[in-house]
Amino acid sequence: MSLADVAYVPEDAAHDPEIEAINEEAFGPGRFVRAAFKIREGGPHARDLSFVALHGDKVIASVRLTPINAGEGQALLLGPLAVRPAWKNLGIGKRLVRIAVEAAAVAGWGAVVLVGDAPYYGPLGFKPIPRGQLTMPRPVDPARLLAAELHSGAVEMLTGEVRHAALARAAGERA
Numbered sequence: 001m002s003l004a005d006v007a008y009v010p011e012d013a014a015h016d017p018e019i020e021a022i023n024e025e026a027f028g029p030g031r032f033v034r035a036a037f038k039i040r041e042g043g044p045h046a047r048d049l050s051f052v053a054l055h056g057d058k059v060i061a062s063v064r065l066t067p068i069n070a071g072e073g074q075a076l077l078l079g080p081l082a083v084r085p086a087w088k089n090l091g092i093g094k095r096l097v098r099i100a101v102e103a104a105a106v107a108g109w110g111a112v113v114l115v116g117d118a119p120y121y122g123p124l125g126f127k128p129i130p131r132g133q134l135t136m137p138r139p140v141d142p143a144r145l146l147a148a149e150l151h152s153g154a155v156e157m158l159t160g161e162v163r164h165a166a167l168a169r170a171a172g173e174r175a
């Protein structure tokens with residue numbers, strides 16, 4: 001096992017079964033009741049902004065980004081992030097987050113939001129979102145609601161209920 005043999009590539013549909021297995025292994029059935037899962041149920045993730053770490057032809061880690069809307073703001077929701085147990089603590093998770101956030105910035109997105117541990121994501125540019133600014137579809141510890149701002153002012157545009165961008169668009173079309 002050597003990090004030199006690990007490649008980071010955009011996700012492909014062929015990776016889906018392995019990504020599902022990695023998420024099952026990392027989060028178990030509890031993943032289905034998470035607030036972020038509920039949002040991701042609303043529509044597809046952005047495959048071109050989601051990445052896997054490969055060792056040979058095996059997926060050993062995955063991160064996904066999903067387009068969301070909240071109030072007047074638009075952003076990407078990061079997650080799930082998961083690394084196969086044998087490959088943990090080698091820097092792969094942080095590398096995947098950096099790659100995904102960089103790809104989001106290049107694509108012109110203003111912010112990346114996630115629910116996660118501030119000690120892990122803080123050094124990667126994520127800061128707590130002010131309490132009460134955003135509502136998730138299921139309860140989350142407000143201290144775990146974090147954002148990385150890629151364009152100045154993009155995070156303060158995110159207000160109220162977070163929804164998958166596809167759902168927010170559909171609601172707008174019905175209005």
Ligand SMILES: CC(C)(COP(=O)(O)OP(=O)(O)OC[C@H]1O[C@@H](n2cnc3c(N)ncnc32)[C@H](O)[C@@H]1OP(=O)(O)O)[C@@H](O)C(=O)NCCC(=O)NCCS
Pocket residue numbers: 026027081082083084087088089090091092093094095115116117119120
């Ligand atoms: C959390 C996870 C993605 C980290 O990936 P990884 O590749 O093992 O982590 P990295 O090698 O990038 O970073 C390791 C460092 O982060 C620290 N770390 C790991 N999880 C952490 C957490 N939840 N909070 C704070 N620090 C954490 C490690 O102690 C280590 O610190 P060190 O560099 O000082 O030794 C991985 O452990 C995992 O898949 N966990 C299960 C799923 C999960 O919890 N996903 C995150 C959901 S928000």
